[in-house]
Amino acid sequence: MEHEAKNNPYYSRTDRAKLDIPNEEWRKILSPDLYAISREAATERPFTGKYNEFHKLGEYYCAVCGNHLFRSDAKFSSSCGWPSFFEADEEGVYYKRDTAFGMERVEVLCKRCDSHLGHVFDDGPKPTGLRYCMNSVSLEFIPDSKN
Numbered sequence: 308m309e310h311e312a313k314n315n316p317y318y319s320r321t322d323r324a325k326l327d328i329p330n331e332e333w334r335k336i337l338s339p340d341l342y343a344i345s346r347e348a349a350t351e352r353p354f355t356g357k358y359n360e361f362h363k364l365g366e367y368y369c370a371v372c373g374n375h376l377f378r379s380d381a382k383f384s385s386s387c388g389w390p391s392f393f394e395a396d397e398e399g400v401y402y403k404r405d406t407a408f409g410m411e412r413v414e415v416l417c418k419r420c421d422s423h424l425g426h427v428f429d430d431g432p433k434p435t436g437l438r439y440c441m442n443s444v445s446l447e448f449i450p451d452s453k454n
Contacts, residue, residue: 317420320373320449323398326420337371344444345371345422348407348414353388356443361390365450372420375399376446377439385431385438390446392439393431402427415439 315336317326330346343349358367367377376399377392385391398418405414405426415424424445431438 348423358390358443369417371422374419
């Protein structure tokens with residue numbers, strides 16, 4: 308998602324200040340896929356995301372605004388078709404009840420820009436028992452630097 312950040316004046320991996328940007332502005336900045344998922348709560352098809360079968364060490368950030376979301380140490384293979392984590396950066400995400408499509412779920416959103424990231428379920432591994440089921444499109448991965 309490097310190309311997203313280059314055209315996005317609101318993107319920062321260090322600024323955690325809350326953003327209040329109208330969707331009309333996001334539509335001008337974001338790719339159609341990222342806009343559909345992050346601003347309209349669409350979902351990428353299972354097993355198609357670039358981070359589904361991805362095991363490098365590093366940090367995951369919001370592809371829309373650069374806010375920190377996950378550490379790779381919390382990623383696990385859930386076989387659900389989307390990247391899964393058992394723990395999120397609590398300063399990076401918040402939760403909202405989602406009853407769309409006749410289901411009862413918990414939506415996970417970016418705390419900085421209110422972008423839809425995915426959902427969290429209570430069928431994950433220890434130590435938390437949670438499974439954060441995320442859209443790869445919503446994530447940007449930055450590998451650990453090799454010193």
